[in-house]
Amino acid sequence: MTDDANAPWLIVGLGNPGPEYAGNRHNIGFMVVDLLAERIGGKFKRAQKAQAQVVEGRLGPVGPANRRVVLAKPMSYMNLSGGPVTALRDFYKVPTAHVVAIHDELDIDYATLRLKLGGGDNGHNGLKSMTKAMGPDYHRVRCGIGRPPGRMQVADFVLKDFSSTERKELDWFVDRSADAVECLVTEGLERAQSAYNS
Secondary structure, eight states, X not given: OOOGGXXXXXXXEOOOOSGXXXXXXXXXXXXXXXXXXXXXXXXXXXXXXXXXXXXXXXXXXXXXXXXXXXXXXXXSOGGGTHHHHHHHHHHTTOOGGGEEEEEEEXXXXXXXXXXXXXXXXXXXXXXXXXXXXXXXXXXXXXXXXXXXXXXXXXXXXXXSXXXXXHHHHHHHHHHHHHHHHHHHHHHOHHHHHHHHOO
């Protein structure tokens, strides 16, 4: 692999492709990478070597903290994310520790963020697929969506759009999540955790 300090970062938003899933809780990862792409002035295009859409660019302030990044949305459906992510990692020569997965997290309250390196998949099919494909040692930006109300099944809950109440905070939450990703790749995990973990 390349020298880690200068190696690019692969920032993966987890979600499901297609307009019918666009507003789902499960697709918050896509929402965050869409905003990051907007910030760097890029448009997603089909990746050459993987079933994914990508944007290449630079993130962060001008100067030594500026980082080369590849933003990605796997187009394989959530539970098969590992294949496209691994193909992109290998194609762009990204060390696994420079891979960031942005995903919905049931065990954290809505609009709450947690960042970490490594760990289990907590039943999340996107993470399960990624960990199976390349091991657990990648960064996670965990976007809290809370637990389903009453007896609603988890699968039904994550594949529903955010509620009207949640949508009032959604833009702010996506914006804050994008800020956290930017802080992670430019200033490191500890700095990002102290600024954004709540």
